[in-house]
Amino acid sequence: MIAFATPAAFAAALHDLPLPDGHSRAAAKARQAQLTKPPGSLGRLEDIATFMAGWQRRAIPTLDRGRVVVFAGNHGVAARGVSAFPPSVTAQMVANFDRGGAAINALAAAAGLQLRVVPLDLDRPTADIVEAPAMTEAECLAALNAGAAAVNPELDLIVLGEMGIANSTAAAALALASFGGDADDWVGPGTGVEGAALAAKRHAVTAAMARHGDAKGDSFETLRRLGGREIAAIAGAVVAARRVGVPVMLDGFICTAAIAPLAAANPAIVDHCVAGHVSAEPGHRRLLDRLSLDPLLSLGMRLGEGSGGAVAACVVRSALAAHAGMATFAEAGVATA
Numbered sequence: 001m002i003a004f005a006t007p008a009a010f011a012a013a014l015h016d017l018p019l020p021d022g023h024s025r026a027a028a029k030a031r032q033a034q035l036t037k038p039p040g041s042l043g044r045l046e047d048i049a050t051f052m053a054g055w056q057r058r059a060i061p062t063l064d065r066g067r068v069v070v071f072a073g074n075h076g077v078a079a080r081g082v083s084a085f086p087p088s089v090t091a092q093m094v095a096n097f098d099r100g101g102a103a104i105n106a107l108a109a110a111a112g113l114q115l116r117v118v119p120l121d122l123d124r125p126t127a128d129i130v131e132a133p134a135m136t137e138a139e140c141l142a143a144l145n146a147g148a149a150a151v152n153p154e155l156d157l158i159v160l161g162e163m164g165i166a167n168s169t170a171a172a173a174l175a176l177a178s179f180g181g182d183a184d185d186w187v188g189p190g191t192g193v194e195g196a197a198l199a200a201k202r203h204a205v206t207a208a209m210a211r212h213g214d215a216k217g218d219s220f221e222t223l224r225r226l227g228g229r230e231i232a233a234i235a236g237a238v239v240a241a242r243r244v245g246v247p248v249m250l251d252g253f254i255c256t257a258a259i260a261p262l263a264a265a266n267p268a269i270v271d272h273c274v275a276g277h278v279s280a281e282p283g284h285r286r287l288l289d290r291l292s293l294d295p296l297l298s299l300g301m302r303l304g305e306g307s308g309g310a311v312a313a314c315v316v317r318s319a320l321a322a323h324a325g326m327a328t329f330a331e332a333g334v335a336t337a
């Protein structure tokens with residue numbers, strides 16, 4: 001299992017990243033060319049099969065062991081009135097996940113994925129990022145390692161999700177620190193703020209950036225100062241998954257923002273990741289563009305909790321079913337072009 005002992009060890013894990021297996025990719029591509037369809041006619045499904053083959057290191061990849069992991073955390077910046085909901089909702093939704101009543105329970109089951117929920121110190125919110133670093137070094141390392149611990153090397157796919165009232169403020173700050181621009185480029189309604197609350201959110205992101213902006217260029221420090229526990233856990237999970245060769249399905253704006261500081265340090269960190277969807281949060285499209293990620297779906301979703309990633313996993317399942325199950329031209333006796 002992967003663990004990061006120090007901030008320097010985390011930074012080092014972002015370099016010399018493992019590559020997909022070229023032979024398995026080539027074998028999958030060759031198989032696609034032999035299946036009974038005009039070449040390329042399954043479009044993106046063909047690319048998904050090849051992608052999964054490379055990371056799973058086999059010509060015929062599977063989705064028998066897929067897992068959704070939802071990390072939850074609370075945020076001190078919530079006290080600034082930047083969310084439409086009170087922070088108590090984070091723990092209440094975790095209880096709802098545990099009872100099976102949330103969207104992700106239904107969507108993970110529909111996608112044939114196991115669901116794991118990881119609450120991270122919910123009764124100890126991170127510090128308000130306008131006033132102080134969100135986390136201490138030890139807290140940030142613990143969160144990164146909680147993420148890494150959720151990655152079983154035997155998984156065929158891991159779908160990452162989050163729950164945390166006010167975390168779209170932290171996500172906007174991370175995107176700003178990683179890719180520049182101004183607060184307006186990255187701040188949006190989140191759970192549904194408008195008017196004075198939206199202005200408070202914009203102000204919080206601008207002020208947090210003024211305080212912590214000198215950390216940009218250092219992915220650990222950026223996560224520690226501007227992120228949150230569930231966000232750092234996603235970052236840790238993405239790095240750990242890469243080191244053990246497990247492909248990752250990303251969810252919405254917050255989930256994607258978690259890897260923005262990593263991609264700023266090494267853009268190749270996204271190579272084992274698929275963007276499940278583009279959420280309705282306006283900054284998400286911009287962030288995906290900066291990461292050169294092309295989302296599979298655009299459904300107007302903005303829920304988080306891994307929901308968009310779980311729906312997109314159904315597309316992966318379809319891609320792999322066609323790849324494994326179709327006959328070749330030779331097997332079916334169908335004439336080639």
Ligand SMILES: O=C(O)c1ccc[n+]([C@@H]2O[C@H](COP(=O)([O-])O)[C@@H](O)[C@H]2O)c1
Nearest residue numbers: 083164166167168190191252253279304
């Ligand atoms: O995934 C998204 O793109 C997304 C967009 C807006 C809101 N959310 C969810 O809503 C919460 C963050 O919104 P907020 O307004 O509390 O910052 C958090 O629990 C997220 O999972 C998620």
Ligand SMILES: Cc1cc2nc[nH]c2cc1C
Nearest residue numbers: 085089163191303304305
């Ligand atoms: C009810 C609710 C459910 C959520 N799931 C993810 N983020 C959420 C935010 C709220 C407010």
